[in-house]
Amino acid sequence: MKAMAEEKGKKEAGSGKAVEPARPRPSIMEFVAQVRQEVAKVTWPTRQETTVSTFAVFVMLAMAAVFFFLVDLVLGYVVKFVMNLV
Numbered sequence: 001m002k003a004m005a006e007e008k009g010k011k012e013a014g015s016g017k018a019v020e021p022a023r024p025r026p027s028i029m030e031f032v033a034q035v036r037q038e039v040a041k042v043t044w045p046t047r048q049e050t051t052v053s054t055f056a057v058f059v060m061l062a063m064a065a066v067f068f069f070l071v072d073l074v075l076g077y078v079v080k081f082v083m084n085l086v
């Protein structure tokens with residue numbers, strides 16, 4: 001029994017996981033300052049890039065809508081055909 005307890009202690013001690021000491025939480029002002037620094041690093045798109053991207057999204061949306069409409073139409077005909085045969 002004692003040997004098992006020693007083995008268990010060895011496994012836990014040698015698990016290789018480092019325990020980080022608790023860091024103090026930054027104050028609200030520090031947090032806001034850090035957020036502002038990160039936002040300053042962002043590369044914002046231009047108005048033209050936003051317009052082109054929005055247009056591309058609408059075109060792809062229209063293409064997907066037409067595709068799924070046609071697939072639904074074809075599958076509907078197939079189901080009607082199969083149901084009439086039975």
